[in-house]
Amino acid sequence: MDKGQKFYITTPIYYVNARPHIGHAYTTLVCDAIARRKRLLGYDTFFLTGTDEHGQKIERSATAAGTTPEKFADEVSGEFRSLFERMNISFNDFIRTTEPRHKEGVQELWKRLEAKGFIYKGTYTGQYCVFDELYVDAVGPGAPCPECGRPTETVSEENYYFKLSEFADKLLQYYQKNPSFIRPESRRNEVMAFVKSGLRDLSISRSTFKWGIPVPGDPKHIVYVWLDALSNYCTAVGFGSKNPDEQKRFERYWPADVHMIGKEIIRFHCVYWPAFLMAAEMPLPKAIVAHGWLLFEDNKMSKSRGNIVRAETVIDVLGNDALRYFLLREIVFGQDGSFSFDALVQRYNSDLANDLGNLSSRTLTMINRYFNGSIPYPSPLVAKKESDGVIRDHALNVIAEFNQLFDEYQFSKALETAWTLVGACNKYLVDEEPWLVAEQEGEEKKSRLATILYTACEALRIVTALAHPVLPDATAKIWHQLGLGDITRFDLSDLKWGQLPLGGKLGKVEPVFPRADKSVVERMQQMEQERSPKAPDVQQSSAPATQAGNGTVAGQPVAQVVPQAVTQAAAGPASGAPAPKATPAATDGKITIDDFMKVEMRVGEVKFAEKVKGADKLLRLEVDIGTEVRQVVAGIAISYEPEKLIGRKVVIVANLAPRKLRGLESNGMIVAASFGEDGKPVLASFLEDVPVGSKLK
Numbered sequence: 013m014d015k016g017q018k019f020y021i022t023t024p025i026y027y028v029n030a031r032p033h034i035g036h037a038y039t040t041l042v043c044d045a046i047a048r049r050k051r052l053l054g055y056d057t058f059f060l061t062g063t064d065e066h067g068q069k070i071e072r073s074a075t076a077a078g079t080t081p082e083k084f085a086d087e088v089s090g091e092f093r094s095l096f097e098r099m100n101i102s103f104n105d106f107i108r109t110t111e112p113r114h115k116e117g118v119q120e121l122w123k124r125l126e127a128k129g130f131i132y133k134g135t136y137t138g139q140y141c142v143f144d145e146l147y148v149d150a151v152g153p154g155a156p157c158p159e160c161g162r163p164t165e166t167v168s169e170e171n172y173y174f175k176l177s178e179f180a181d182k183l184l185q186y187y188q189k190n191p192s193f194i195r196p197e198s199r200r201n202e203v204m205a206f207v208k209s210g211l212r213d214l215s216i217s218r219s220t221f222k223w224g225i226p227v228p229g230d231p232k233h234i235v236y237v238w239l240d241a242l243s244n245y246c247t248a249v250g251f252g253s254k255n256p257d258e259q260k261r262f263e264r265y266w267p268a269d270v271h272m273i274g275k276e277i278i279r280f281h282c283v284y285w286p287a288f289l290m291a292a293e294m295p296l297p298k299a300i301v302a303h304g305w306l307l308f309e310d311n312k313m314s315k316s317r318g319n320i321v322r323a324e325t326v327i328d329v330l331g332n333d334a335l336r337y338f339l340l341r342e343i344v345f346g347q348d349g350s351f352s353f354d355a356l357v358q359r360y361n362s363d364l365a366n367d368l369g370n371l372s373s374r375t376l377t378m379i380n381r382y383f384n385g386s387i388p389y390p391s392p393l394v395a396k397k398e399s400d401g402v403i404r405d406h407a408l409n410v411i412a413e414f415n416q417l418f419d420e421y422q423f424s425k426a427l428e429t430a431w432t433l434v435g436a437c438n439k440y441l442v443d444e445e446p447w448l449v450a451e452q453e454g455e456e457k458k459s460r461l462a463t464i465l466y467t468a469c470e471a472l473r474i475v476t477a478l479a480h481p482v483l484p485d486a487t488a489k490i491w492h493q494l495g496l497g498d499i500t501r502f503d504l505s506d507l508k509w510g511q512l513p514l515g516g517k518l519g520k521v522e523p524v525f526p527r528a529d530k531s532v533v534e535r536m537q538q539m540e541q542e543r544s545p546k547a548p549d550v551q552q553s554s555a556p557a558t559q560a561g562n563g564t565v566a567g568q569p570v571a572q573v574v575p576q577a578v579t580q581a582a583a584g585p586a587s588g589a590p591a592p593k594a595t596p597a598a599t600d601g602k603i604t605i606d607d608f609m610k611v612e613m614r615v616g617e618v619k620f621a622e623k624v625k626g627a628d629k630l631l632r633l634e635v636d637i638g639t640e641v642r643q644v645v646a647g648i649a650i651s652y653e654p655e656k657l658i659g660r661k662v663v664i665v666a667n668l669a670p671r672k673l674r675g676l677e678s679n680g681m682i683v684a685a686s687f688g689e690d691g692k693p694v695l696a697s698f699l700e701d702v703p704v705g706s707k708l709k
């Protein structure tokens with residue numbers, strides 16, 4: 013490569029409507045690993061992240077929280093930034109869409125699109141999904157949004173439109189000509205199918221709320237939140253600035269080499285964004301790479317499931333490197349992957365504490381003991397064995413394979429490959445038994461010992477260099493222990509066998525990965541449980557469930573979630589009666605209509621039912637409530653056979669806080685009457701046919 017060649021990588025900017033969780037951490041640390049590797053290879057790397065802060069959702073959430081959108085955005089953006097700083101993310105810039113530099117750039121882009129004739133004014137009447145900030149093809153007031161299932165609002169407004177319809181052919185041609193523009197292949201196919209089905213002009217302004225960037229020349233309108241947000245990739249590197257240095261910066265870094273995104277925002281990045289850029293006659297990003305979702309124990313993380321994991325918990329207990337290694341090693345990049353504390357600890361202990369940790373500590377300890385802490389000289393002539401050459405060849409293969417796999421975003425395979433060298437080298441030490449060789453007399457034995465330890469040490473150095481982007485903290489420590497100084501100054505493009513300086517003095521040798529015992533899993537689970545009820549998402553109360561970003565250039569999945577519910581009685585101790593008891597009222601046992609309206613009851617249909625193991629009274633149900641299928645744990649087993657419930661309509665309290673029962677997440681409850689001595693439950697039901705999802709009031 014050219015030394016000093018630029019490399020510009022971006023994360024999505026995260027929507028401040030939800031607080032950061034491990035999904036945001038995942039996207040960001042993947043980019044961080046790529047950026048660190050590029051820097052080590054000598055690229056002039058620019059790594060951008062930030063927050064997306066405009067839109068109706070934010071305006072409404074702020075009002076609901078009794079604050080201003082500015083303060084609201086400041087607070088959540090600050091949380092993202094401090095999480096990334098804690099994670100030691102090596103971003104070069106953190107853009108906020110509320111910054112003046114961004115506003116300037118967005119308005120400049122608008123003017124260009126307008127000057128080139130791609131913007132016109134029209135009137136729109138139809139359904140709008142506030143959650144997705146999107147006009148949708150739904151009919152009738154309150155019709156569910158096809159994207160997220162939430163009720164839509166009917167709006168009629170005069171808007172500016174972008175002539176997206178003119179770009180379908182140009183986009184398709186571009187995708188054909190640039191097969192690596194959208195990755196992975198499955199996403200590329202998805203985008204091409206969408207564009208082939210035809211593109212309609214896109215409404216790119218709003219006039220029904222204020223929280224956004226004013227349209228140049230018509231400040232009653234604000235710029236559509238996606239046009240606003242996507243532009244960050246340009247404005248952050250100086251687009252639209254009057255400052256010549258900033259203009260030069262834009263010339264230097266644009267177009268971006270990689271936009272890393274979550275798969276749920278692919279259309280915005282692969283269709284709208286390139287069309288805007290084409291219209292403005294600006295270069296397109298070189299690649300848009302979509303990763304999958306991070307699930308928790310195979311379920312989508314969502315607020316209502318109460319299973320959102322925060323990166324801080326893992327970092328507090330096992331450190332940054334453990335989280336990074338786990339997510340990059342365990343998840344096949346591009347596909348959905350599962351996070352669990354058990355798997356995390358297992359992976360940490362086997363790959364880091366055992367494999368790499370042991371290789372490092374025993375090799376370096378022996379060099380200290382037998383060679384006074386100096387890298388020994390391996391005689392090229394005497395005391396050689398075939399096994400030494402096997403390790404060297406293995407290392408050379410690993411360098412070549414790791415580089416290729418990592419640069420193809422196959423992080424898991426790349427690490428797996430590197431760890432084969434760790435494994436081979438540990439076995440080499442066991443086979444060669446340097447501790448026994450050391451007890452034997454004679455120069456040749458001394459030479460043999462030197463060769464073994466040099467070989468192990470050199471393999472360790474190579475793995476350490478390769479793994480640095482993934483394990484920045486631990487590899488920096490090992491590098492120091494090897495006496496090699498600052499690892500970030502190493503030129504990775506020059507990595508080869510035999511660079512270890514002979515006679516070099518080791519640094520202070522200390523264990524890098526202390527073993528984690530079983531209590532670690534419990535500790536992390538407890539930390540999550542303690543913090544989650546007190547850390548409500550800033551989501552609007554009407555939104556049933558959600559993930560991280562959504563609206564905008566956000567990161568992680570919105571899940572069409574499957575929260576769980578429980579009947580009140582089942583959750584309570586020693587009672588078989590599932591009948592809900594009314595919450596005590598404020599005065600003389602009465603509640604106001606407002607109090608009642610807080611309870612969201614819906615008609616659901618049981619799709620699946622089974623007994624909960626070890627609990628006589630409990631059934632686990634999957635209930636369709638129209639917008640989603642929920643898992644409910646209900647104390648109705650003494651009255652109902654599970655098979656007989658399937659297909660039955662039930663009433664669900666849909667907005668109960670989640671709770672756990674017999675290890676199952678639960679949220680809400682099924683409504684039933686109870687009577688008799690043992691509180692036999694009877695499900696509430698309807699005489700007439702009622703559509704699934706209907707609200708009770």
Ligand SMILES: [Zn+2]
Binds near residue numbers: 144158159162
């Ligand atoms: Zn929606």
